[in-house]
Structures are given as C-alpha cells and as structure tokens.
Amino acid sequence: MNDTPVGDEPDPSPAVPERLSQIHEFLLFCDHYKRIERRNSLTDGSRRENDAEHTWHMALYALLLKDEIGADVDIAHVLAMILTHDLVEIHAGDTFAYDTAGREGQAAREEEAATQLFGMLPDDLRDRVWSWWREFESGDTAEARFARALDRLQAFGQNVRSGGLDHRENGVSRTMTFGRMRPARQADEAIRLLVDRLYAEADRQPGYWLPDGKP
Amino acid sequence: MNDTPVGDEPDPSPAVPERLSQIHEFLLFCDHYKRIERRNSLTDGSRRENDAEHTWHMALYALLLKDEIGADVDIAHVLAMILTHDLVEIHAGDTFAYDTAGREGQAAREEEAATQLFGMLPDDLRDRVWSWWREFESGDTAEARFARALDRLQAFGQNVRSGGLDHRENGVSRTMTFGRMRPARQADEAIRLLVDRLYAEADRQPGYWLPDGKP
Numbered sequence: 001m002n003d004t005p006v007g008d009e010p011d012p013s014p015a016v017p018e019r020l021s022q023i024h025e026f027l028l029f030c031d032h033y034k035r036i037e038r039r040n041s042l043t044d045g046s047r048r049e050n051d052a053e054h055t056w057h058m059a060l061y062a063l064l065l066k067d068e069i070g071a072d073v074d075i076a077h078v079l080a081m082i083l084t085h086d087l088v089e090i091h092a093g094d095t096f097a098y099d100t101a102g103r104e105g106q107a108a109r110e111e112e113a114a115t116q117l118f119g120m121l122p123d124d125l126r127d128r129v130w131s132w133w134r135e136f137e138s139g140d141t142a143e144a145r146f147a148r149a150l151d152r153l154q155a156f157g158q159n160v161r162s163g164g165l166d167h168r169e170n171g172v173s174r175t176m177t178f179g180r181m182r183p184a185r186q187a188d189e190a191i192r193l194l195v196d197r198l199y200a201e202a203d204r205q206p207g208y209w210l211p212d213g214k215p
Numbered sequence: 216m217n218d219t220p221v222g223d224e225p226d227p228s229p230a231v232p233e234r235l236s237q238i239h240e241f242l243l244f245c246d247h248y249k250r251i252e253r254r255n256s257l258t259d260g261s262r263r264e265n266d267a268e269h270t271w272h273m274a275l276y277a278l279l280l281k282d283e284i285g286a287d288v289d290i291a292h293v294l295a296m297i298l299t300h301d302l303v304e305i306h307a308g309d310t311f312a313y314d315t316a317g318r319e320g321q322a323a324r325e326e327e328a329a330t331q332l333f334g335m336l337p338d339d340l341r342d343r344v345w346s347w348w349r350e351f352e353s354g355d356t357a358e359a360r361f362a363r364a365l366d367r368l369q370a371f372g373q374n375v376r377s378g379g380l381d382h383r384e385n386g387v388s389r390t391m392t393f394g395r396m397r398p399a400r401q402a403d404e405a406i407r408l409l410v411d412r413l414y415a416e417a418d419r420q421p422g423y424w425l426p427d428g429k430p
Contacts, residue, residue, distance in 0.1 A: 006397075008393040008397060009393075010400075010414035011411045011415075012415060012418070013415060014411035014415065015408070016408045016411075017408075020283060020409065021412070023279050023280065026279070027272075027275060027276055027279060027280075028258065028376055031259075031376070033271070033272075034257055034268045034272075035257065035259075042246055042249055042250065043246040044246075046250075052272065053265070053271070055271050056268070056271035056274070057245070057248075057249075057267065059271070060298050063294075063295055063298055063299070064241070068234075068235060076290050079291070083275055084275070084278075121279075157239075182223060185225075186221050190235055192221060193229045193230070193231045194239050196225040196229035197229055197231050197236070200226075200229065
C-alpha cells in the first residue's frame with residue numbers, strides 16, 4: 001500500500017507495465033463469460049443462467065460446504081479452479097451435458113480455446129490458469145473432485161428447484177441423470193446426501209420426470 | 216471420501232443432518248442474488264449486470280491481481296469476503312453509489328437484511344459470513360482494502376468499456392467519480408495505475424463525460 005499521498009486527478013498517461021495491462025485486458029475481456037448461456041434455469045424458471053452466475057454460485061457452495069465434507073481441502077485452490085473452470089467456453093461455447101454428439105469434439109475445441117484465451121495472459125499466469133483448468137478437468141485431486149461434485153450439485157439444485165423444467169425441455173429422464181450425478185454422489189457422503197435430498201424432492205413432484213426412452 | 220461403493224439409485228429418504236439442510240437451503244435461496252441488478256452494464260452495453268456476475272468478476276480480478284499488488288494478502292480470505300460482500304442486497308437491494316438519499320438508510324437496511332439472510336445458516340457459519348461482510352464494509356485490513364479496491368476497479372472498467380453509457384445515464388460527471396475511486400487509487404499502486412489507465416481511455420473518447428453540474 002502507498003505511503004505517498006495520491007491526488008484525485010488521474011495521471012493522464014500512467015506508466016502501466018505491459019504485464020499489468022495484459023492482465024487487465026484479460027479481465028476486461030472475460031466479461032464475455034456473462035454472455036455464455038447454460039442449459040439450466042434460475043430457480044424461479046424466469047430465464048437460463050449464465051456461466052458467471054453458475055460460477056459465483058459454485059464458489060459460494062465451496063465456501064460454505066468445505067468444512068462439511070470428509071476431505072481436508074485447500075479452499076484457495078478449490079476456489080481458483082472453480083472461478084476459472086468454464087472460462088474456455090468464452091470461445092468454445094457451453095456443451096450440454098447430455099449432448100453426446102456435441103461432446104465429441106469438445107476436448108479439441110476447448111484446448112484451442114484455452115490456447116487463445118489463456119494466451120492473453122503473461123506466461124506465468126497463463127500456465128497457472130491452464131494448470132487449474134487441467135486439474136479440474138482431470139478430477140485427480142481431492143480439491144478437483146470437490147469442485148467437480150459442486151458443479152453437478154449446483155446445476156441439479158437449479159433444475160430441481162425450477163420444477164424440472166430443464167430436465168423435461170432437454171429430454172433428460174431420471175435414469176439419464178444417474179451417470180451425470182455419479183461422480184458427485186461418490187465424491188463425498190455429505191454431497192451424496194444433498195444430491196439424494198434433491199432427488200427425493202423431484203420424486204415427490206408428479207410429472208417431474210420424463211418417462212425413460214421417451215425424450 | 217467414501218470407501219463403500221455407492222449405487223446409482225438415490226436413497227428415497229436420505230438422513231440429511233439439519234445443519235447440512237440449512238446450508239443447502241441457504242445456498243439454493245442465494246440464487247436470488249442473480250436477480251439483483253446493478254447500475255453498470257456489460258462491456259457491450261447490451262444490458263445491466265447483476266450481483267452474481269459482478270461478484271464472480273471481482274473474484275477473478277482478485278485471483279489474477281493478488282501477486283501484482285504491494286501487500287501480501289491471504290487470498291482465501293479475500294475471496295471469502297468478495298463472494299459474500301453484496302449478499303445482503305438480496306433483501307436490501309442495490310443502493311446506487313451516487314444516490315445520496317438512498318444511501319442514508321442503507322446501513323440499517325443492510326443490517327436487517329443480514330440478520331434475516333445470514334440467520335438461515337447454522338450459528339457458526341452465520342457468524343463467519345457476518346464477520347466477512349463486516350470486515351469488507353469496514354475496510355480495516357489489507358484483505359478488505361484490496362477487495363474494496365477491486366469492487367471499484369471492476370465497476371469502473373465496465374463503465375468505461377461500455378463507452379460511459381452508465382455514467383451518462385446516471386448523471387455522473389468526471390469529478391463526481393473522484394470520491395468513489397479515491398479508496399481504490401490510494402489502496403495500491405498497481406490498482407491506481409489500472410484506474411488511471413481507464414480514466415485515460417475514457418478521456419480519449421469525445422463526449423464520454425457529462426459536464427460538471429449538469430447531471
């Protein structure tokens with residue numbers, strides 16, 4: 001923090017280091033994240049949510065559930081992964097979880113998007129963001145498993161609280177959700193309880209679930 | 216993490232501890248945060264941004280600027296404050312930075328909102344979220360000063376990149392922004408450089424600023 005007083009009138013040509021300008025431009029560009037629409041709705045069903053909203057919500061889940069799970073996780077690391085986990089969608093777009101055809105080219109599309117997007121940053125930060133993203137994608141650490149489980153839990157909560165609108169509109173039956181929710185339910189007992197709590201809530205609503213095989 | 220295998224079929228009546236249900240309900244309720252509209256726009260000027268988008272963006276700023284500032288901050292703590300800093304607006308609404316009348320009752324409105332909202336959580340978590348919010352509001356620690364500076368920097372970036380639309384629509388002149396930007400510019404040299412970089416960008420655009428005294 002500064003020791004010299006700073007006047008109110010801004011410096012007309014501030015000597016901003018190239019590194020700092022690069023980070024700033026990246027941050028300003030990431031505003032696009034707010035325009036990437038996901039398949040799930042707000043809980044009042046009024047509109048779909050976007051990546052920025054989903055990501056903030058996941059981060060709040062992490063903050064408030066970290067001490068409820070069995071594993072001891074580094075929350076700063078979890079949050080770093082969460083905050084950047086879908087950034088590549090700025091270029092690659094959101095791929096719907098149940099869109100098998102769309103998911104085929106997804107990895108290549110996202111790798112290219114990462115090169116383009118993270119490449120805006122100074123090399124060290126580019127590598128750091130890239131490694132958070134890779135770790136999240138791989139799900140190999142306790143932190144990544146927790147973050148991935150929250151990705152599923154948050155989306156499922158949005159679906160169930162909006163009355164299953166998105167499940168039905170997207171032709172997703174109850175059985176179809178099992179594969180999607182498996183990693184979340186297997187990651188941790190507390191998360192399994194919350195996922196099952198949501199299933200119980202959905203199951204109580206007549207007509208919530210599409211019949212199997214009739215998408 | 217579990218040692219026993221978990222089948223795909225959810226438990227029809229999971230034994231969810233009351234504490235966990237409370238946290239879950241709080242998290243689901245916080246979906247409302249995505250519907251609190253702010254006064255500043257997305258950078259393409261297409262619409263106003265909401266609290267969830269603003270908060271995710273601020274958190275990303277923190278993550279990528281933490282090693283660029285002079286102070287050594289605990290990033291987990293910074294992120295905890297940022298992720299929860301405007302939650303009270305779910306009940307109290309967004310108070311426009313330049314709305315002097317609106318700001319008068321703001322503190323009391325927000326304190327009441329905090330009681331209602333944070334009170335949904337188990338006591339220990341209620342107290343923790345409350346203390347993050349209080350610390351952010353007071354701006355007394357290096358972490359809070361950094362978080363508060365980012366609050367201003369992010370909003371100013373949105374305003375400038377959207378061509379000053381919000382400054383003009385809200386009757387905000389260049390001089391009027393000085394008081395608002397002062398804590399950000401005084402908090403840290405790197406942040407001052409980025410704020411001044413945005414002023415320089417705004418100043419280059421003819422007609423960006425409203426004349427003083429003619430809101």
